[in-house]
Amino acid sequence: MDTLSDLLRRAGAGDAQVRQLIQRPPWSITYADAPALTVFATLGGQAALRLEDVPSVPPVRLAAGDIALVAHSTRHTISDDLATPPQVLIRDGRKQLLGDPSTHAALEANLAPRTWGDGLPGATTMLRGMFKLRGEAGRRLLAMLPPLVVIPAAPRTGAALDLLAAETTLDEPGQDAVLHRSLDLVLVLALRSWCASLGPADPSWYAALTDPAIGSALDHIHTDPAHHWTVAELAAIAGLSRAAFAARFTQLVGQPPMTYLAGWRMTLAADLLREDAGTTVAAAAQAVGYQDAFAFSVAFKRAKGMSPSRWGRAEAVEAVGEAIR
Structure with missing residues (x-):
């Protein structure tokens, strides 16, 4: 499996609405407790x-x-114009109407499943997709993104948006599955378009994924993270000498190969302990890929600041708390 697909899958990016x-x-909506990753798309009209x-x-x-990708922000406002005061506040999935009561009827109208507004000529059509990322893989994915990315309209993303x-x-059988996969497609195409526009001064992780040598090594690590990889073996896969591979990997990924491998293994272990009590x-x-549980525990504590057994207990308590809320 390629590296970006693996990261999206493990981050739970398919858990979406x-x-x-x-x-x-005029219209304006404030989201007060947005999830970690949100996609906005303006299909007709314009938005701020x-x-x-x-x-x-x-x-x-x-x-x-x-298309706009919003990461790290839990409170943001989208509107027809920056000067329009908020008319709707959404918190805990509930809609609170603000301002002039005469506008409330249109703001409450349900036009179709998952669709609301007045639906009249001259209306802006806007899509919002929400991803609830999970665990350390989710945090790793978010760390790769800036708070806001705007992807200009393009034929490929446009076709995906039309489908979504x-x-x-x-509201047909299997609708949730279709929506999740359609939103996944929009997200991946948006990420591709953004990454293709990056220059030398921008984050280099996409250059690592698309580099034939380093990308291949990363794909092998993600396909079989438990394998006892060595720099020499990964260099052979990349078709480079050990020194050239290590230097190029460090340049593009931002850390040496074995450091990246160790960090990815700790990410996987942390989520495994979290998801299965x-x-x-x-x-x-x-x-x-650790045969020695003691060596693993030492590495885990160095990476996460606590022992794996304590991590599992802490995550279990947090999960119970979320369920109660």
């Missing part, structure tokens, strides 16, 4: 997006067909 707004201006809790990021305007918009209004330390160690 989709909503659509079809509303004439402001991250309330990341003031260092300037507001942006979205034209028809543009059409499916959003339906019955996983023993020895089983987690073996799953990520």
Whole structure:
């Protein structure tokens, strides 16, 4: 499996929801407790997006067909114009109407499944997809992204958005699966488009994924993280000498090959201990390529700041707390 697909899968990016707004201006919506990764797309009309809790990021305007990826921000406002005061506050999945009561009827109208607004001529059509990322893999994915990325309209992303918009209004057997996969497609195409636009001064992780030599080595690590990889073996896969491979890997990935491998193994082990309360330390160690549970525990504590057994207990308590909430 290729590296980006593996990371998206393990981060749980398929656990998603989709909503659509079809509303004439003026309109403004504030999301008060947004998930870690959100996708906005303006299908018709235009919109303005402001991250309330990341003031260092300037507001942006979205034209028809543009996509915005929002990461790290839990409170942001999207509207027809930056000057429009918030009319809707969404918190805990509930909609609170604000401002002029005469506008409330249109803001409450359900036009179709997962779709609301007035649906009248001149309306802006906007899609919002929400990803609930999980565990250390989710945090690793988020660390690769800036708070806000805007991807200009393009034929490939446009076709994916049209499909997602059409499916959003339906309620047929298997609908959730279709929506999740359609939103996954939009996310991956948006990431590809953004990464292809990066310059030399931008994050280099995408250059590592697309580099034939280093990308191949990364794919092998992600396909079989428990294998006893050595620099020499990975260099042979990349078709480079050990020295040339180590230097190029460090340059593109930002850390040496064995450091990356160790960090990825700890990510996998942390999520394994989190997701399965019955996983023993020895089983987690073996799953990520450690034959010695003690050596694994030392490495895990160095990476995560606590022993694997304590990590598992802490995550179990957190999971119970989330279930109660």
